[in-house]
Amino acid sequence: MRKPIIAGNWKMFKTVSEAVSFFSEVKGAAEVDGVESVICAPYTTLPALVEAAKGTSIAIGAQNLHFEDNGAFTGEISGVMLSDLGVKYVIVGHSERRAYFAETDEIVGKKVHAAFKHGLTPILCVGEKLEEREAGETKNVCKVQTEAAFQGLSAEQAAQVVIAYEPIWAIGTGKSSTSEDAEDVIAYIREVVKGLYDASVADAVRIQYGGSVKPNNVREYLSQSNIDGALVGGASLEPASYISLVEGAK
Numbered sequence: 001m002r003k004p005i006i007a008g009n010w011k012m013f014k015t016v017s018e019a020v021s022f023f024s025e026v027k028g029a030a031e032v033d034g035v036e037s038v039i040c041a042p043y044t045t046l047p048a049l050v051e052a053a054k055g056t057s058i059a060i061g062a063q064n065l066h067f068e069d070n071g072a073f074t075g076e077i078s079g080v081m082l083s084d085l086g087v088k089y090v091i092v093g094h095s096e097r098r099a100y101f102a103e104t105d106e107i108v109g110k111k112v113h114a115a116f117k118h119g120l121t122p123i124l125c126v127g128e129k130l131e132e133r134e135a136g137e138t139k140n141v142c143k144v145q146t147e148a149a150f151q152g153l154s155a156e157q158a159a160q161v162v163i164a165y166e167p168i169w170a171i172g173t174g175k176s177s178t179s180e181d182a183e184d185v186i187a188y189i190r191e192v193v194k195g196l197y198d199a200s201v202a203d204a205v206r207i208q209y210g211g212s213v214k215p216n217n218v219r220e221y222l223s224q225s226n227i228d229g230a231l232v233g234g235a236s237l238e239p240a241s242y243i244s245l246v247e248g249a250k
């Protein structure tokens with residue numbers, strides 16, 4: 001049985017004091033047996049959140065990392081630095097990073113390797129643009145992105161990757177994919193993983209849906225047999241809403 005995983009992606013929101021205050025409100029309530037709860041927060045808030053999360057079952061994640069351990073890369077943060085802080089997860093290849101920060105499939109692949117090198121679990125984002133969907137390219141885009149990101153991973157590593165299928169046209173737009181459509185694409189992504197490895201790896205990999213997930217639709221997504229969780233932007237920013245998302249994954 002795959003354990004459901006709800007991950008909040010705060011994007012570029014919250015100061016340190018806002019993050020700490022959020023955490024004190026969700027602590028306890030957003031810790032639900034049988035559900036993994038992860039908060040992926042801005043770098044500046046990570047030390048305080050890791051400290052606040054000690055003794056809780058809520059894991060803290062980053063939203064990006066550089067693929068090198070260190071070097072002359074002004075403004076970047078590496079996996080060494082994140083694991084040293086006690087961060088457990090890292091989002092890799094979010095569509096906003098692919099679109100605004102020129103992340104290619106090759107870079108995303110290197111970042112997945114860097115995450116494993118430092119004991120971080122990658123949350124790998126894949127998903128199509130609106131034009132690609134309209135051209136019937138959704139599954140092909142997800143296949144190409146998934147295969148590139150898994151290149152060179154051992155079966156043991158592959159089984160630990162969390163994939164987030166996020167159709168780009170559904171992010172922050174209030175337009176969500178139907179749960180049936182999301183299930184269809186996610187079942188296909190699982191087949192792609194099976195093709196790269198075997199059925200046991202494909203069965204172990206957790207695949208989230210992301211894109212306008214809210215407390216009122218999270219259950220519907222999670223009721224689909226291949227959807228193992230959600231990666232949530234806007235609705236993860238308010239404590240009550242985040243708690244409802246985690247409860248909805250029970």
Ligand SMILES: O=C(CO)COP(=O)(O)O
Binds near residue numbers: 009171172174210211
């Ligand atoms: O990009 C997302 C999560 O990574 C989705 O964002 P929204 O939930 O705000 O649509």
